[in-house]
Amino acid sequence: MPRTEEQNKTIRVERKQQIMDAAMRLFSEKNPTEVSIATIAKEAGVSKGLMYSYFKSKDELELSIMNSTIDEIMEIFLVSNKVIEGPDDFTNRINRLFDHVINNVATWKIYTQLILQSKMKEFLMSPKIQDVMGWYQEQLFNYLQKQGFEDPAKEIIIVGALIDGISIQYVSAPEFIDINIVRNHILDVYAKKC
Structure with a gap:
């Protein structure tokens, strides 16, 4: 059964927050300039490509x-x-x-x-x-x-x-x-x- 538009919106909000939380964990350990998009994606459990669908850039x-x-x-x-x-x-x-x-x-x-x-x-x-x-x-x-x-x-x-x-x-x-x-x-x- 396909997801509703509302479910997709909820998943998008949750995934975006998941990426931000992962970045914040990494930024609390290292200077943000030292943390790559690939590292953030890995920490968030998403692909680098998927990350770019949520954020165009670091x-x-x-x-x-x-x-x-x-x-x-x-x-x-x-x-x-x-x-x-x-x-x-x-x-x-x-x-x-x-x-x-x-x-x-x-x-x-x-x-x-x-x-x-x-x-x-x-x-x-x-x-x-x-x-x-x-x-x-x-x-x-x-x-x-x-x-x-x-x-x-x-x-x-x-x-x-x-x-x-x-x-x-x-x-x-x-x-x-x-x-x-x-x-x-x-x-x-x-x-x-x-």
Whole structure:
């Protein structure tokens, strides 16, 4: 009995995810530039030719992984597009982010490796990413302004640098880094009550 169109669609989605999961496993062990399409296909249990029916190139596969990863990370910040309502809400988002880093080291390692590739600059400048980042920065700016910071734009850069820096250090050597030192510092400085 032939499969229905819906079954074919489901299989296609599952197979695509299977390939992305295999690539992510490999990327968590090696730099993506060192992993070939053939290696990814073998890890996913598909032929190289079949892989190309899902992703036209390794770059397209990497962009799909980056898109998926950024969606996952941004959901932590966006919390259903809610504004940051106060220190408790800010604390919740920072805790969710740091917990995500701790519980998803491989994902953050891949994110870090991919985002540092020059070809990702165009992706990061895409309207989707710029819209989301602009919206979130506006919410963070308004929150920090309400908290009494003289230069909220400068503080956004500092918070971002602290998060990026500790994330990179933590995914590189989680056994040697106490990520909670930076988490607690951010909360001590930026989640104080007005």
